[in-house]
Structures are given as structure tokens and as C-alpha cells.
Amino acid sequence: MVNRNVKQPPEKTLESPQRILFVTSEIADFVKVGGLGDVSSALPRALATHHDVRVLIPAYREMIESEHQIEPVGHLAAFAGLPACDIGKITCDDGLIIYVLLCPELYQREGTPYGRGSSGYGDGQDEGWDDNDIRFARLSRAAADIALGNAGLGWQPQLLHLNDWQCGLTAGYLHWQGASVPSVFTIHNLAYQGLFDASRCEMLGIPEEAFHIEGVEFYGNLSFMKAGIVYASHVTTVSATYAQEITTPDFGCGLDGLLRCKAEAEQLCGIPNGIDDSWDPRTDIHLAQAFSYNDWRGKRVNADYARRHFGLAAGQGPLFAVVSRLVHQKGLDLTIEAAKTIVHAGGQIIFMGSGEHHVEEALRKLAARFPGAIAAYIGFDEYQARCLFAGSDFLLMPSRFEPCGLSQMYAQRFGSLPIAYRTGGLADTIEDGVTGFLFNDMEFSSYMKSIQRAFTVFKSTELFNAMRGAAMMGRYHWRQSIEPYNRLYQQVLEKQGEKTQVIH
Ligand SMILES: Nc1ncnc2c1ncn2[C@@H]1O[C@H](COP(=O)(O)OP(=O)(O)O[C@H]2O[C@H](CO)[C@@H](O)[C@H](O)[C@H]2O)[C@@H](O)[C@H]1O
Structure with a gap:
């Protein structure tokens, strides 16, 4: 059964460009395990036509070994059991800025971003690295610190766009500190939730009072995915139908109740992914022969x-x-x-x-x-x-x-x-x-x-x-997704502005 409460993104359009930090655990430019890598490469670039969008990602081996220059630009202090690390900056040929978290002991390994040859998204249910909680809490905390201006970058985002469980704790860290930076949390796959033992909370700097049913607790475990859903200003997923499906027991992976509440509060919507211009059989140089419609x-x-x-x-x-x-x-x-x-x-x-x-x-x-x-x-x-x-x-x-x-x-x-x-x-x-x-x-x-x-x-x-x-002839370009994201960012920022005014 489909939940009719799931609304489509708001209708109002965005007036001014925003500074957005897009936080992700893979990007096809350097390393991809699946669709999230494609989206992380294409969506920030599509959004950059209107906004100042920068990406934050761990500095995996593939980045360090790439031809790109990594310019040191910032530093982050240790936090709870998370090590201190540096931030580097890669400027891609097309101008996209990627901040990379330099922490060799966590990120420079043989394997995928999530594990030794793992094909899943490393949330403890497959062959993920044993310290994935530390690795992705480090990423999440870095995003929160950058948003709070604690990284020495000379650049602070107005809004965070977080992706999947690996970034879920970011929204929590901001909330627990009483910070008011708004965030959009996108679920690319609810089946990978980032579940870890409750005993890890202290190590990750999660306050004791957050470990309850309305916080990060999920059937006795700590859930990074749930943190993102609970604490982000707005939750999106990557199609309208999936946004409805995840509010049902069949597809909700145990989080359907929470997602129904989000939908009822008009804080859940679906914005479809697109594909970029490189997917064109008329111009793709990798094909045995270029071809077009009717050829x-x-x-x-x-x-x-x-x-x-x-x-x-x-x-x-x-x-x-x-x-x-x-x-x-x-x-x-x-x-x-x-x-x-x-x-x-x-x-x-x-x-x-x-x-x-x-x-x-x-x-x-x-x-x-x-x-x-x-x-x-x-x-x-x-x-x-x-x-x-x-x-x-x-x-x-x-x-x-x-x-x-x-x-x-x-x-x-x-x-x-x-x-x-x-x-x-x-x-x-x-x-x-x-x-x-x-x-x-x-x-x-x-x-x-x-x-x-x-x-x-x-x-x-x-x-x-x-x-x-x-x-x-299908129209699946990212351009179709940009307008709904623009409207959503505007709505989230406006709501945050209203909240801040009430507090003052
Ligand atoms: N073994 C492999 N190693 C590396 N790349 C491989 C691979 N096998 C396939 N790919 C490539 O990864 C991409 C797959 O993307 P999909 O969106 O179809 O699924 P995925 O489940 O990974 O993504 C999840 O996130 C995306 C992004 O939001 C959602 O579209 C999707 O429904 C959701 O399950 C394609 O570019 C494909 O060519």
C-alpha cells in the first residue's frame, strides 16, 4: 500500500545561489562502487550552474595516487575517539572543488571505500571494514565542523546535502550541539543502514541521551541511517515511487514508521536521478561505432x-x-x-x-x-x-x-x-x-x-x-532534477530562517 502523504517537492523557485557542501562516500571521478558514485559526480556539477557547490569525501588511495594536485587547506581537531585530520582541496578541470579528508590510517587502503572487495555499501552486513563506524563518523563530523566554520577553510556552507548512512551522523552532530545549519539527507538505498554496536556511541561522540527510540537507537543497535532521517531538516530519496514505498512495511526496512511521520510532516519527498551528457551514443568515443536514433x-x-x-x-x-x-x-x-x-x-x-x-x-x-x-x-x-x-x-x-x-x-x-x-x-x-x-x-x-x-x-x-x-528519446537528464532540488533548498533555508527568528 502506498502512502499518499508523501508530497512532491515544493513549487516555489530559488532566487539566490547558495553555498552547499555535498557530502558523499564515493565519486565516480575517482572511485565508485555503484550508483551513488555516479550521482556524486553528476549532481554537484549540475547544481553548480546555480550554486556554489563543493564536495566533501574521504581521501581514498585513488585520490592520493591520482594526477590531481591536493592542496592542503584545513585541519580538524580530534573528537571523542575520532582522530585529528587534515583537509586537502582538489580542483577538477571543470572547476568543481572537492575537499578530501586526509587521514591515511582510515582511508588509504587496498579495496573499495567500504571493505575488502565488498560490493555492498559497507554497513556491517557485508565484508565491510571493521572500523567503518569510525571512518564514516570521521567523515560526518568533518562535515559538521566545516559547516560550523571550525576547519579553517575560509568557506562555510549555508546548507549541507548528505548522502546515505555514511553521512547520517552529520545531522546528529549539529543537532546535539544546538547548531542551526540546515541539511538535506538523501537516501540512495535504505537497505544499507550503517548499524553498529551500541557500545560504540561514546567512541563516536554520540551523547548518551541520543540513544533512544527517537534518536539513533534501532532495535538495540546504533543506526547511522536513522540519525540522518531523524535529525536532517528534510529527507529525500531518488524517485517518487520509492519515496512512497519506503513508508510501507514491505520496503521500509524497519524504518517505515519513522518515514511515515516524516511524510506526514512534509519532510520526505522523491527527486529522481538523471544521467549526464556523456551518455550519448552519437558522441561516445568508447563505442565500437557511434550511432543515433534510427541508425x-x-x-x-x-x-x-x-x-x-x-x-x-x-x-x-x-x-x-x-x-x-x-x-x-x-x-x-x-x-x-x-x-x-x-x-x-x-x-x-x-x-x-x-x-x-x-x-x-x-x-x-x-x-x-x-x-x-x-x-x-x-x-x-x-x-x-x-x-x-x-x-x-x-x-x-x-x-x-x-x-x-x-x-x-x-x-x-x-x-x-x-x-x-x-x-x-x-x-x-x-x-x-x-x-x-x-x-x-x-x-x-x-x-x-x-x-x-x-x-x-x-x-x-x-x-x-x-x-x-x-x-x-527519453528525458532523463539531470536538468529535470535541478529545479526540484533548488526549490527544496530554498524551502529548507526559509524554514531554518523562520526557526532562528523565533529563537532570537
Ligand atoms: N560491480 C560494479 N562495480 C562498480 N560499478 C558498477 C558495478 N555494477 C554496476 N555498476 C555501475 O554502477 C551503477 C549502478 O547504479 P544503479 O543506480 O543502477 O544501482 P546501485 O544499486 O549501485 O545504486 C543505488 O544508488 C543509486 C543512486 O541514487 C540508485 O539509482 C539505485 O537505485 C540504488 O540502488 C551503474 O553506473 C553501473 O554501470
Whole structure:
């Protein structure tokens, strides 16, 4: 059941530019584990057309080893059990300023931002680093200190834009100090909550009185995600449908009650992600051949390339792609079950992704069982991923839930029709029977029916071309998200201003 209290962002537009600190744990310019990295690279840049937006992120090994100059600009004192650290500044070629937290003992490691080869978002439920609570409390506290002018940067944001559990404590630190800097907290994936043992609170500088049901306590644990939801001025997520879904027990991951309260207070809304200009098959230099709407011969060159590159036999049947983190959310088990039928019907599948070992293993076995028809690339390669979107006819994406989803938008832009469960951002960005296929029940039979529909469409050149043409014309640019963010920032700042006036 969907909660009708979830309002869309306010209608008033923003008059003046603001100073915004965008706090994140990954950015595709240097390191990405999934969609958050893409968003952290694209959204601040899109917002920068109107605001002074700067990014704050830990200085991972990838930044230190990059060609970019890191200029020392600030220092942060130790806080509770969090070590002191320096702040460096990277100025990207396009002018984006990225502040990096220099704390080698916490951030310079072999692995992902979250763990040793982890494909999740490192919240203790996967192979995350043991000290992820310290690592991301350090990030959160740094953001709070920068907002309070305690970092020596000579720049102070008027508003903080926090992303996912890794930044959740920022809003708490500000609240516990009685500071009035407003914040927007964006949930990219509610399933990763940053849960840690309650005994860690003191080490992280969380006051004892905050550890209760209306604070950071979640079934006896400390929850970073809950801190963000409770203490931020406003909570957003990345599609309108997911914003409603998370207020229900089925999708709320135990936080639906709190999120319903937020919705009723008009402090929860959904603003969809977009994709940036680099996703254009007419200009993408990584493709085997650039192509545009209606140039199906050009697309065919990319299909031939993908087959060759990933070791499949030459073929005339439909080519299916999977580009995904290999985690339970993404429904890989359903696709593995469907694979045999797809191959027997004349289809081929290329999988690209990394994640849970048992899924990686199952894909390797599948590829060995169907040589020439199924390929499994375990790992991730941004450019080959683009070639896969460009070369495939269909993208298989039966996610059990999907806050927004970027892969289905990339696929559509490159003329590959997504086949997906009708949930979250997938429901909002795929038009069933027009730009892709949606199935209504999270069951194998329902998924198979949508795959069969795809085979049927593939046989009708006219219908197939009309659908992939429609998919390529979809408007998923970040520009559509900027106006709602602008309005939201304005509303949050105005509310904060009113509160401050009442206090004085
Ligand atoms: N093994 C791998 N390693 C590195 N990159 C990989 C990868 N597998 C896929 N990718 C890439 O990561 C991105 C995936 O983004 P998605 O938004 O589709 O899902 P993700 O679950 O990661 O993001 C979460 O955050 C985003 C951003 O808000 C939401 O859209 C989404 O619904 C939510 O689950 C794509 O650019 C894809 O090519």
C-alpha cells in the first residue's frame, strides 16, 4: 500500500545561489562502487550552474595516487575517539572543488571505500571494514565542523546535502550541539543502514541521551541511517515511487514508521536521478561505432563487437545484458533461472558485475555450461559497460526494489530495452510496452512472461525499432532534477530562517 502523504517537492523557485557542501562516500571521478558514485559526480556539477557547490569525501588511495594536485587547506581537531585530520582541496578541470579528508590510517587502503572487495555499501552486513563506524563518523563530523566554520577553510556552507548512512551522523552532530545549519539527507538505498554496536556511541561522540527510540537507537543497535532521517531538516530519496514505498512495511526496512511521520510532516519527498551528457551514443568515443536514433546498422556494429569482445558466437537472435552489482537486491537469481530458457529460445546473455561470491560463482558456472551463448565478466569496466548497453537489445534488471536505478536509463539511452520489476525508480522511468517491459509480481513466472514479450517484440522489426527509438528519446537528464532540488533548498533555508527568528 502506498502512502499518499508523501508530497512532491515544493513549487516555489530559488532566487539566490547558495553555498552547499555535498557530502558523499564515493565519486565516480575517482572511485565508485555503484550508483551513488555516479550521482556524486553528476549532481554537484549540475547544481553548480546555480550554486556554489563543493564536495566533501574521504581521501581514498585513488585520490592520493591520482594526477590531481591536493592542496592542503584545513585541519580538524580530534573528537571523542575520532582522530585529528587534515583537509586537502582538489580542483577538477571543470572547476568543481572537492575537499578530501586526509587521514591515511582510515582511508588509504587496498579495496573499495567500504571493505575488502565488498560490493555492498559497507554497513556491517557485508565484508565491510571493521572500523567503518569510525571512518564514516570521521567523515560526518568533518562535515559538521566545516559547516560550523571550525576547519579553517575560509568557506562555510549555508546548507549541507548528505548522502546515505555514511553521512547520517552529520545531522546528529549539529543537532546535539544546538547548531542551526540546515541539511538535506538523501537516501540512495535504505537497505544499507550503517548499524553498529551500541557500545560504540561514546567512541563516536554520540551523547548518551541520543540513544533512544527517537534518536539513533534501532532495535538495540546504533543506526547511522536513522540519525540522518531523524535529525536532517528534510529527507529525500531518488524517485517518487520509492519515496512512497519506503513508508510501507514491505520496503521500509524497519524504518517505515519513522518515514511515515516524516511524510506526514512534509519532510520526505522523491527527486529522481538523471544521467549526464556523456551518455550519448552519437558522441561516445568508447563505442565500437557511434550511432543515433534510427541508425540500427550502427547499433548492430556494437552488438557484433560485444559478442566478439565477450567471447560469444556470432548470432542473429536477441542479445541480453546484465550490468549490475551482484547482490540480492538485483534479482540475479531470477535471471540465472531464466538463462536456460533464453538460450533455448535463441538468445544470448552477457553478464557484467561483481559482488556476492555465490552469485559470481553461479555466473561462472552458467557461462561454462552455455559457451558461446552466455558470457560472464566478473568485475566492472566502465567503458565495456557502455559497449554492452550499446550492443545489447535488452537489459535484464529484475531488482526486488530499486530506489531509482541508473542502468535502465543508460540502457534506454543506448537503445537497449530494460526488462524490470514494476518498483521504485524502474516503475517511474520505464514505460511498459513503449520503452521497455515491466512485470507486476516479483515471481519467476511473471518475469518470464515479460522476457517472452521481449522475444515477441524482437521478431517484429517495426515494433522493435519503434520501441528502441522511443527509449532513446527519453528525458532523463539531470536538468529535470535541478529545479526540484533548488526549490527544496530554498524551502529548507526559509524554514531554518523562520526557526532562528523565533529563537532570537
Ligand atoms: N560491480 C560494479 N562495480 C562498480 N560499478 C558498477 C558495478 N555494477 C554496476 N555498476 C555501475 O554502477 C551503477 C549502478 O547504479 P544503479 O543506480 O543502477 O544501482 P546501485 O544499486 O549501485 O545504486 C543505488 O544508488 C543509486 C543512486 O541514487 C540508485 O539509482 C539505485 O537505485 C540504488 O540502488 C551503474 O553506473 C553501473 O554501470
